[in-house]
Amino acid sequence: xxxxxxxRLLRAVMTVLAVMTFAFLVLRxxxxxxxxxxxxxxxxxxxxxxxxxWGLDKPLWQQYxxxxxxxxxxxxxxxxRGGAPALDLVLERVPATLMLTIxxxxxxxxxxxxxxxxxxxxxxxxxxxxxxxxxxLGFTVPSFVMGLVLVLIFSIHWHALPxxxxxxxxxxxxxxxxxxxxxxxxxxxxxxxxxxxxxxxxYIRTASAKGVKWRDVVRGHALPNAAVPIVTIVGFMVGSxxxxxxxxxxxxxxxxxxxxxxVSVSNRDLAVVQCxxxxxxxxxxxxxxxxxxxxxxxxxxxxSQPAH
Amino acid sequence: MSFLLEADDLVRIYSGRSGLFGKAxxxxxxxxVSLRLAQGExxxxxxxxGSGKSTLGRMLLGVDPAQxxxxxxxxxPMPATGSADWRGLRARMQMVHQDPLAALDRRLTIATQxxxxxxxxxxxxEDTRAAxxxxxxxxxxxxxxxxxxxxxxxxxxxxxxxVIARALASDPDMLVCDEPVSALDVxxxxxxVNLLRTLQQQTGLGMVFISHDxxxxxxxxxxxxxxxxxxxxxxxxxxxxxxxxxxxxxxxLVSSVPEPGKRLDGRVILxxxxxxxxxxxxxxxxxxxxxxxxxxxxxxxxxxxxxxEGRTAACHLVTDATATQxx
Amino acid sequence: xxxxxxxxTAAASRPAALLRRFRTIPGAxxxxxxxxxxxxxxxxxxxxxxxxxxxxxxxxxxxxxPGTSGHWLGTDELGRDVLSRxxxxxxxxxxxxxxATIISAVFGTTLxxxxxxxxxxxxxxxxxxxxxxxxxxxxxxxxxxxAFFGSSMMLLVGLMGFYGWERYARIARGLAISAxxxxxxxAVVQLGATPRRVYLKHIxxxxxxxxxxxxxxxxPEIILMESGLSFLGLGVQPxxxxxxxxxxxxxxxxxxxxxxxxxxxxVIMLTTLSISLVGDWLRDKLDPTIR
Numbered sequence: 012x013x014x015x016x017x018x019r020l021l022r023a024v025m026t027v028l029a030v031m032t033f034a035f036l037v038l039r040x041x042x043x044x045x046x047x048x049x050x051x052x053x054x055x056x057x058x059x060x061x062x063x064x065w066g067l068d069k070p071l072w073q074q075y076x077x078x079x080x081x082x083x084x085x086x087x088x089x090x091x092r093g094g095a096p097a098l099d100l101v102l103e104r105v106p107a108t109l110m111l112t113i114x115x116x117x118x119x120x121x122x123x124x125x126x127x128x129x130x131x132x133x134x135x136x137x138x139x140x141x142x143x144x145x146x147x148l149g150f151t152v153p154s155f156v157m158g159l160v161l162v163l164i165f166s167i168h169w170h171a172l173p174x175x176x177x178x179x180x181x182x183x184x185x186x187x188x189x190x191x192x193x194x195x196x197x198x199x200x201x202x203x204x205x206x207x208x209x210x211x212x213x214y215i216r217t218a219s220a221k222g223v224k225w226r227d228v229v230r231g232h233a234l235p236n237a238a239v240p241i242v243t244i245v246g247f248m249v250g251s252x253x254x255x256x257x258x259x260x261x262x263x264x265x266x267x268x269x270x271x272x273x274v275s276v277s278n279r280d281l282a283v284v285q286c287x288x289x290x291x292x293x294x295x296x297x298x299x300x301x302x303x304x305x306x307x308x309x310x311x312x313x314x315s316q317p318a319h
Numbered sequence: 320m321s322f323l324l325e326a327d328d329l330v331r332i333y334s335g336r337s338g339l340f341g342k343a344x345x346x347x348x349x350x351x352v353s354l355r356l357a358q359g360e361x362x363x364x365x366x367x368x369g370s371g372k373s374t375l376g377r378m379l380l381g382v383d384p385a386q387x388x389x390x391x392x393x394x395x396p397m398p399a400t401g402s403a404d405w406r407g408l409r410a411r412m413q414m415v416h417q418d419p420l421a422a423l424d425r426r427l428t429i430a431t432q433x434x435x436x437x438x439x440x441x442x443x444x445e446d447t448r449a450a451x452x453x454x455x456x457x458x459x460x461x462x463x464x465x466x467x468x469x470x471x472x473x474x475x476x477x478x479x480x481x482v483i484a485r486a487l488a489s490d491p492d493m494l495v496c497d498e499p500v501s502a503l504d505v506x507x508x509x510x511x512v513n514l515l516r517t518l519q520q521q522t523g524l525g526m527v528f529i530s531h532d533x534x535x536x537x538x539x540x541x542x543x544x545x546x547x548x549x550x551x552x553x554x555x556x557x558x559x560x561x562x563x564x565x566x567x568x569x570x571x572l573v574s575s576v577p578e579p580g581k582r583l584d585g586r587v588i589l590x591x592x593x594x595x596x597x598x599x600x601x602x603x604x605x606x607x608x609x610x611x612x613x614x615x616x617x618x619x620x621x622x623x624x625x626x627x628e629g630r631t632a633a634c635h636l637v638t639d640a641t642a643t644q645x646x
Numbered sequence: 647x648x649x650x651x652x653x654x655t656a657a658a659s660r661p662a663a664l665l666r667r668f669r670t671i672p673g674a675x676x677x678x679x680x681x682x683x684x685x686x687x688x689x690x691x692x693x694x695x696x697x698x699x700x701x702x703x704x705x706x707x708x709x710x711x712p713g714t715s716g717h718w719l720g721t722d723e724l725g726r727d728v729l730s731r732x733x734x735x736x737x738x739x740x741x742x743x744x745x746a747t748i749i750s751a752v753f754g755t756t757l758x759x760x761x762x763x764x765x766x767x768x769x770x771x772x773x774x775x776x777x778x779x780x781x782x783x784x785x786x787x788x789x790x791x792x793a794f795f796g797s798s799m800m801l802l803v804g805l806m807g808f809y810g811w812e813r814y815a816r817i818a819r820g821l822a823i824s825a826x827x828x829x830x831x832x833a834v835v836q837l838g839a840t841p842r843r844v845y846l847k848h849i850x851x852x853x854x855x856x857x858x859x860x861x862x863x864x865x866p867e868i869i870l871m872e873s874g875l876s877f878l879g880l881g882v883q884p885x886x887x888x889x890x891x892x893x894x895x896x897x898x899x900x901x902x903x904x905x906x907x908x909x910x911x912x913v914i915m916l917t918t919l920s921i922s923l924v925g926d927w928l929r930d931k932l933d934p935t936i937r
Contacts, residue, residue, distance in 0.1 A: 022773070022774070022777055026774070026777040026778055026781045027781070029778040030778060030782055033782070033787075037790050037795075147922050147923070151866065151870075151915060151918040151919045153870045153890075153911075153918075155877045156893060156914060156915065159911070167900065257789070257878075258878065276793035276880075279793075284790060292782050295781045295783070299777075299780060299781070409838025413836070414836050421830065422829070423833070425852070426851050427848075435839070436838065482833075
């Protein structure tokens with residue numbers, strides 16, 4: 012077990028390092044930030060000063076080491092526009108994003124899993140068919156279409172809810188629903204097939220043959236076993252709590268991480284983009300790690316196998 | 320006398336792990352085996368499952384590289400596994416697998432597959448290759464109209480004929496058959512064994528025949544080596560070895576074969592647990608199951624020594640002088 | 647071929663039996679196939695089908711609603727014909743998704759085979775790449791790359807080509823290892839075949855059906871990804887147009903001219919839905935082992 016955990020930890024660290032390298036390479040190789048930020052007509056000496064200030068005049072590998080060193084000491088640099096610490100800019104947007112993604116996650120779990128399990132237990136019924144169709148619709152409709160259609164119906168047609176902005180709890184309803192739709196579909200479908208697979212296993216038949224009550228068979232044998240694959244999907248959803256709202260925040264002008272990313276990307280604000288990429292990756296890696304370890308606990312068979 | 324194949328002191332160790340917390344435990348699958356195979360000779364290797372006989376077969380072909388010892392084929396040392404020289408040598412040494420369905424590509428017709436060694440080793444022209452495939456199919460007893468069949472459309476015995484035809488396509492000097500009939504119906508086993516014997520006599524190739532089935536080995540082989548937990552415990556000419564086994568393990572194996580018209584008195588029944596390569600007993604690996612084991616057997620690994628004309632055995636209790644007494 | 651000589655396992659993959667299993671096609675799947683066929687035809691014959699040039703402006707007929715004579719699906723804010731732009735968008739989006747799916751399948755399968763052949767360090771490297779992909783949501787990674795390198799068609803297709811590669815890599819590696827352990831691949835290696843021959847002539851044809859099934863999973867996801875990026879203004883750039891790009895620009899006129907956005911949105915939905923339906927059905931028919 013110790014071996015498994017430490018190997019998995021090592022992989023997680025390597026992954027974060029890879030993302031850091033990726034962020035560095037993309038942002039530094041894509042062009043000279045000094046030229047972009049200062050414009051073409053600025054005198055050479057000002058450009059040189061700017062490059063010296065930001066360490067852009069050093070060889071790439073020195074910049075890379077300095078960058079790694081700074082991040083390890085918690086220094087994510089200053090926003091190239093405005094000069095505020097990038098980390099602060101990013102962290103102050105986190106609550107707004109979570110205000111959308113956490114309710115959305117609860118919707119996904121609260122609707123998706125029960126719908127899937129119910130459909131599996133009433134296989135081939137009308138409700139089962141309905142769940143399948145809605146689930147497929149749910150994750151084939153792109154979020155920007157879903158969001159705009161909801162705005163068209165609830166804001167423009169019925170004037171029931173605001174079409175965008177931030178402030179009251181009503182503002183969060185449409186974006187949260189938009190985010191959750193795809194996940195509900197995915198979870199419903201996944202829990203349905205996981206349940207169906209488990210229900211076909213010999214131990215379920217054995218339990219019912221022994222005379223265990225149907226409810227107890229489902230609760231005691233089927234659900235815990237179906238939980239194993241579902242945990243993976245849920246872990247992925249938890250990991251994308253920060254990253255999963257880019258498009259939706261843009262549609263609803265919601266001042267979260269996603270909006271900040273889009274704005275910083277168009278401003279070429281290196282430090283802020285780097286900081287967001289690393290935050291997203293860190294959350295993702297931690298949740299993937301948790302899922303893998305949880306998996307080990309839920310299903311002892313997986314412990315000794317490589318995760319790939 | 321020069322040999323087709325000379326294997327000396329072969330060693331193959333797997334690192335087995337027992338359980339999540341267990342330490343890596345080296346498993347000596349093959350432990351110091353030496354063999355000789357002459358041109359045109361058939362050598363049987365018998366033993367229970369886990370005795371390392373299949374691993375030994377792959378080592379003789381160089382498919383599994385030896386971790387210790389050496390294999391010489393036709394006087395030349397075996398090239399590194401996977402190297403161009405090694406691939407080239409495949410034209411001269413071939414294998415027949417246990418499960419013919421697994422050994423065949425289910426998406427190619429059997430004619431394509433029989434032809435494959437010719438394509439790989441660039442033997443002959445288009446026309447001669449096609450003709451050769453026809454000859455091979457006839458030789459192994461397949462009908463010409465079956466050429467365009469797929470493996471799953473044939474019966475088990477027919478599939479094994481395809482594998483044999485493919486193995487013989489490049490006219491090899493040596494053939495290693497790893498349990499070639501144990502996956503087949505009993506009714507078909509004899510046909511395939513007879514086919515192998517006929518082909519071996521026609522082509523004069525050297526054959527290593529690995530099996531747990533003593534009857535088949537006795538029937539087919541010139542010489543036999545008996546393996547137990549990675550080591551050869553007895554070796555000798557087939558008829559003599561079966562008629563007069565010297566090692567207690569061989570005696571137990573031979574007496575376990577029922578023979579019509581022979582009473583069951585005096586059978587040596589094997590006791591104790593079947594051999595586990597991960598937990599190799601000290602001294603003579605067979606001692607926990609041996610009814611004659613003494614102190615020396617528990618402490619010292621017996622070496623193979625001559626016990627008569629062309630015969631060897633690895634047992635402390637078997638010497639040339641005492642050989643008859645033990646039996 | 648006669649049934650008499652076919653043993654039990656044969657029935658499943660013989661042409662006749664295969665046809666029999668395909669004969670009953672559910673209505674939804676049939677609809678999906680018909681829609682996809684229509685989309686492919688539109689993409690191929692876009693130049694002929696388009697009533698107007700996609701950049702031709704008719705300033706007298708700006709924001710005409712659908713049904714206007716000459717503009718069946720209406721016009722946009724510059725008086726450009728929505729139907730013509732839609733036809734061109736279908737072509738662009740399908741070409742991107744198709745190209746990217748192929749790149750992704752080739753890239754992933756190659757890495758999977760390399761991992762299976764060399765194990766050790768190569769395998770660790772591939773696992774690390776997959777970990778990286780799992781850690782950084784694809785949309786976020788693409789945003790960063792496209793924003794800083796600028797969007798071009800080549801870059802967009804290339805980038806999308808990294809979508810879903812790990813799925814192919816995992817399948818290809820797993821199947822290659824199991825084929826090489828004791829199966830037909832090991833037997834062919836034993837015949838003296840080069841690794842190249844073993845992988846291209848034997849393993850690839852055997853895993854192809856599984857890989858194609860995975861492509862039906864990746865394809866709609868790439869369409870969604872491309873349209874999302876185009877919607878955000880980072881995908882296909884004007885004057886060219888794609889489905890997501892049309893929705894993105896149509897969004898400005900949601901209140902006054904919703905048809906600009908609804909027409910491409912409907913096409914995206916119907917297309918991804920059709921591929922999902924057909925893909926699911928194909929998966930059940932061809933490959934009962936993966937879900």
